[in-house]
Amino acid sequence: MPEDAERIMDESDSYPDISRPPVLTDVARALLRRVLKAEAICADDPGFAELDRLGVLVREPYRKNVYTLAQRSHIEDQLRGAAETQMVKASQFAAGIRPFLDSIDHESAQFCGDISRSNRESYFINGVDGVHEVMSSVTYAAESEILAVQPGKRKRHLLEASAPRDIKLMQRGVVMRTIYQRVNLPVAHVRRYVARLSEVGGHFRVTDAPLIKMVMIDRSHAFIPDVAGGRTHVAGAWHVRDPGVLGYIAELFEYEWMRSAPWDEADTPIEYDDENDPDVVPETKPITTPRQRTILRGICSGHSYDQIARMLGFKGVRTIGDDMAELKAKKGFSTNEELAFWFATSPDCAVKDD
Structure with missing residues (x-):
């Protein structure tokens, strides 16, 4: 078997099996129930690897060994992403078949x-x-x-x-x-x-x-x-x-x-072909507040408003909703998904908060 094929097959062990629909074993289901009861679990627990591969668990950033159930959209994104990755790897393997056969022909040509x-x-x-x-x-x-x-x-x-x-x-x-x-x-x-x-x-x-x-x-x-x-x-x-x-x-x-x-850029003035180029108007200070960044990090980790409110000690989700609405209006976004994507790729995400 070609070396690339072995590497692809070895790496596939870390992904869900896409040859059949995703399901939970009884062991994984039992561990999930412990998670839903807010019990502490660890990576060695039976069923953890299965839940992790399926993207079901999200680690709580403020409590050790405590996980929560990820949002449905987060789980779906994880599974679709895993499927797409495996399809790309299969495509790469298939694309390498002909060059591999060509190399065999070249070896044969020596004789x-x-x-x-x-x-x-x-x-x-x-x-x-x-x-x-x-x-x-x-x-x-x-x-x-x-x-x-x-x-x-x-x-x-x-x-x-x-x-x-x-x-x-x-x-x-x-x-x-x-x-x-x-x-x-x-x-x-x-x-x-x-x-x-x-x-x-x-x-x-x-x-x-x-x-x-x-x-x-x-x-x-x-x-x-x-x-x-x-x-x-x-x-x-x-x-x-x-x-x-x-x-x-x-x-x-x-x-x-x-x-x-x-390639040497020294003494060459920079040009911008696109007015939307991210370098045209560099942001020198954070757009977000520390609390907004905490909320956005929670959203990017797959937490719901309720889960974030509990972690921040709020009685309800109104404050979180107001903060996100204010930021969406400032950036011209209409959904949390757009806001989370912008934050994950913006300088604000790298700001270190206490």
Whole structure:
């Protein structure tokens, strides 16, 4: 069995079994009843691991070994998130099957003298969506290296969407090198992306020369525009598999890399392409009060208004509701979910309260 398959199967032990609907065993149900009675429990208790995997329990921050029943929406989010994670892992495993078979063919070629033609042919992928689908599958299965040449100014939504995936790849040991045009150097959202990826080992260079878009994965797959046919980038791209062409493209990348300059923002004024860019108006002081932050931390942990009121010593939930209503009006939100998401990603969340 491939090493990736073993890793995926080992990691799946920490998730609920999605091959059947989630259910509680009698042992887990008995432990849940103790939780509902506000009894102290610990991680070694029978049934705890099962409840934890299903996202049923929420630890009370102010009482040791005391847990409460999570809100229904929190449990649903946990289960759906676990299912989606397992589906992504299954997709990554499936995407790695063909590269794995290609590696077998290469080993066989050492003795048989040739690689089967079907596995080295290049073909044209129609449409941007089709290119993204194939490229994403191959990228998720990357094992060693990703090389990219990205002409023009990079779009904010594309970088924000790809950053989590790229970070996970590098944490897995994949080396990433990217060449940008110098026009990206002052752009705020590109700087953020470069900074995030540089922290985990990403390498970036810039050039003033014209560039042709190219992405290469493990030197076994390359995606290039249809320069010869003259079709626009929205028409699709070529998926190059031929070893000879791949070697030539890799050498061209290395020459371009040597001619490019290291990414250096010094003495370059910053630019904002989007008026909603979070860096445009930096918040210098907290928007929330200490009590509002305590309430929001409780909401983010899955507690209900009643549970938060008890923890804060309030007789009812009116004060909590008033605080949240005031903050929603200030931020222009209509739901607690929007408010909790903003808080979890805002500087206010990092404020240390007594």
